[in-house]
Amino acid sequence: MDLTVVAYVVYLVVSIGLTIWVARTLSRNGRIFLADVLHGNEKLADAVNHLLVVGFYLVNLGFVALYLSGDEDIATTREVFEALSTKLGVVLLVLGGMHLGNVYVLNKIRRRGVMDREQQPPVPPQGWAAPAARA
Structure with a gap:
């Protein structure tokens, strides 16, 4: 078998495996952030989480596919490893960049949710007071 084909197969197996592992990790742990941001709406958190994972797969697997071909011929085992x-x-x-991007977006969404909750008055109104008469 041609060593170039061996390099392609190993590259695809490892790259796809890493992409799946990172996506599952992001999905499992990102769901906690989404549930917090969405005020415990589990169904919506699951839907948004699934959409983020699908986007992650599309971008990363697309990059893996585009980056598959190489210009050089591989003739030795050393060249395979290189x-x-x-x-x-x-x-x-790229996976690390996508991971940091996802964490950044989830953190921004979470901060916005926390800020929205903090804008509500800490004590509900106690009653109504009539305006003072002007002099």
Whole structure:
């Protein structure tokens, strides 16, 4: 078998496995943030979480597919490892960037929810007072 094909297969298996692992981790832990932001609305939190995961898969798997082809021919085992390290390193950086992007967005959404809750008065109104007469 051609070593270039071996490198492609290893690249695809590792990249897709990493993408699935990161997406599941984000989904499992991001749901907690979404449930908090959405005031305990579990159904809506699950729906938003699912949409975020689908978007994550589309972007990352699209990048993995586009980055598959290489210009160089791979003739030795050393070149297989060099090509894989380069390709997987870039994929890991993209996954890390997407992860940080997701965490940033979830944190922004959560902060906005916390600020909305803090804008309500700490004590409900006690009654109504008539305006004072002017002199």
